Amino acid sequence: MNHQASTVTTPSAAPKGFLVSFSDLLWRKPSVLLAILLGPPVLWLGVVYLGSLFALLIQSFFSIDEFTGLIQYEFTLKTYGELFSAANLDIIVRTVSMAAFVTVGAAIIAFPVAYFAARYAHGKWKALFYLGVMLPLWSSYLVKVYAWKLILAKEGILNWLLTQLHLDALLNAYLSIPIIGGNSLSVSYTGTFLVFLYVWLPFMILPLQASLERVPSSMLEASSDLGAKPLQTFRHVLLPLALPGMVAGSIFTFSLTLGDYIIPQIIGSSRLFIGQAVYSHQGTAGNIPLAAAFSVVPIVIMGFYLMGAKRMGAFNAL
Structure with missing residues (x-):
C-alpha cells in the first residue's frame, strides 16, 4: 500500500510595513528613540545658543581702531587687556561683590523659611507656602522693579513709615555712609541689594526646601538624644546635609545677579x-569687542562656580 508523503507547507510571512519595522527597531534599541527625541532640541541648542556664544567669543578677540572707531578683524588680546584697566576692573569687582552679598x-533669609516649610508645613499649608513663594515669579519683572523704586524713593512709603516712627534720622545716618548710602535708598547700593534679594529669593528657597526635606528627622532626634545642643545640631548635622541645596540655590542667585x-x-x-x-559698549559706544569680552567674564566665573558646586553635590539637589 503506497502511502503518499504529505507535505506541510507554511505560508510565507507577510512583509513588514515600514512603521512596524521602525517600531521594532525602537523597541530593540532604546538609544535610537532617545536620539530621535533629544536630537532636535540638542541641535537647536547647539546652533542657536552655543553658536551665539562662539560668535561672541570670536568677537572678543578683535579690537576697535582708536581713530576710526571701526572693528579691526585681526586676532589680538588687546581687548581682554582692557578688562584689567582700573575702570573696567572696578565694574567686575562691583558686580561679583554684589552677587556674593x-x-x-x-541663604540667610531662605533657610528658616525653607526649614519651616520642610518640617512643619503640611497639606494646605504647604500648598500655601508654594503659592506664596511662586506668586512673585508670576508677576512682571519690570513691574516688580519699578514698584520697589517707588517704595524706596525719598517720597516712598518706606521713608514715610520711618518718619512716622521717628526713625528718619537713623535712615539719614545710614544713607550718609560712603559706598552703601546715597540720597535715598532708591539710588544706593543698599536699594540695589534689596531688590536683587527680593527678586531672586524664591530661587534659593525652593532648592533649599527640597534639600531639607531629604534630611531624616531621626538624625536630628539622634543628635539631641546624644546631648547635642540645638546650635550644635544645626552646625554639625543639619547644615552639612542642607548645604547641597543651598549651593544649588546659590547657582541661580549668583548667576542671575551677575548678569542682570x-x-x-x-x-x-x-x-x-x-x-x-x-x-x-554694544549699544551706545559701539565697541562690540569690549562688550563681548565683558560677556565672557560671567561665563568664566560661572564655569569655575559650577565646578565647585558639582563637587559639593549641588546638582543632586536641583
Whole structure:
C-alpha cells in the first residue's frame, strides 16, 4: 500500500510595513528613540545658543581702531587687556561683590523659611507656602522693579513709615555712609541689594526646601538624644546635609545677579555693573569687542562656580 508523503507547507510571512519595522527597531534599541527625541532640541541648542556664544567669543578677540572707531578683524588680546584697566576692573569687582552679598543674604533669609516649610508645613499649608513663594515669579519683572523704586524713593512709603516712627534720622545716618548710602535708598547700593534679594529669593528657597526635606528627622532626634545642643545640631548635622541645596540655590542667585542689567539701571547709583557695561559698549559706544569680552567674564566665573558646586553635590539637589 503506497502511502503518499504529505507535505506541510507554511505560508510565507507577510512583509513588514515600514512603521512596524521602525517600531521594532525602537523597541530593540532604546538609544535610537532617545536620539530621535533629544536630537532636535540638542541641535537647536547647539546652533542657536552655543553658536551665539562662539560668535561672541570670536568677537572678543578683535579690537576697535582708536581713530576710526571701526572693528579691526585681526586676532589680538588687546581687548581682554582692557578688562584689567582700573575702570573696567572696578565694574567686575562691583558686580561679583554684589552677587556674593545677594547670595549670602538670600541663604540667610531662605533657610528658616525653607526649614519651616520642610518640617512643619503640611497639606494646605504647604500648598500655601508654594503659592506664596511662586506668586512673585508670576508677576512682571519690570513691574516688580519699578514698584520697589517707588517704595524706596525719598517720597516712598518706606521713608514715610520711618518718619512716622521717628526713625528718619537713623535712615539719614545710614544713607550718609560712603559706598552703601546715597540720597535715598532708591539710588544706593543698599536699594540695589534689596531688590536683587527680593527678586531672586524664591530661587534659593525652593532648592533649599527640597534639600531639607531629604534630611531624616531621626538624625536630628539622634543628635539631641546624644546631648547635642540645638546650635550644635544645626552646625554639625543639619547644615552639612542642607548645604547641597543651598549651593544649588546659590547657582541661580549668583548667576542671575551677575548678569542682570535692568535692576542696577533702575535702582542704584550711576556706577556700572557688567550687564550695563555690555549694554553700553554694544549699544551706545559701539565697541562690540569690549562688550563681548565683558560677556565672557560671567561665563568664566560661572564655569569655575559650577565646578565647585558639582563637587559639593549641588546638582543632586536641583
